[in-house]
Amino acid sequence: MTSPTADCLFCKIVAGDIPGDIVHQTEQTVAFRDINPKAPLHVLVVPRTHYANAAELASADPTTSAALVTAAAEVAAAEGYDAYNLVYNTGAAAGQTVFHAHLHVLAGASLGLAG
Template sequence: MAGEPQADCLFCKIVAGDVPATLVHETATTVAFRDINPQAPTHVLVIPRAHHRDAASLAAADPQAAADVLRAAGEVAAAEGAEAYRLVFNTGAGAGQTVFHAHVHVLAGRGLEWPPG
């Protein structure tokens, strides 16, 4: 069920404190931690504490939580000293989503040309 912790979800386990992560920011509704395979000098994941499969599911089920994730991403970027940064939501395996718990990547600290790739 959306919002309920999933026993097999890595990010639900991080939220619960059952899996260690380098936390950099927490709010009542979000958790932010460093990516274990960083793609930029600053690479932080911001997740909702509640389980939602992907960004679209999160936005449909809980628009306020989706806004909280975006607000937290901006706060993380500011705390990291990033004047320019990219926010990336991968939705679906074909787009590179590997953990099916909504999350946004906060990337900064190197050139982030467009288009990405």
């Protein structure tokens, strides 16, 4: 875990320092709507603690890593979806733009992801 930094957007949302459209919270996670949605349901689930990416989170705190997936399922169900995609972008080359681990929950549109 790295310390939250003053420039971490998601740390600021978790702390309540800047607004986010929060849809779900637990002791370990906060879920909020993506400001640039790619599907009818596009929510980000983040750990309350700061980890740079999904790999760092899974290695350092597997319990919280699992809590993100559990929260994602709860968000999807609350929004009326029983089918959804979960996406982690880990590293800039993979499209990660905010370097605080986060899980995308997407549903309601064909995303072209093979399974």
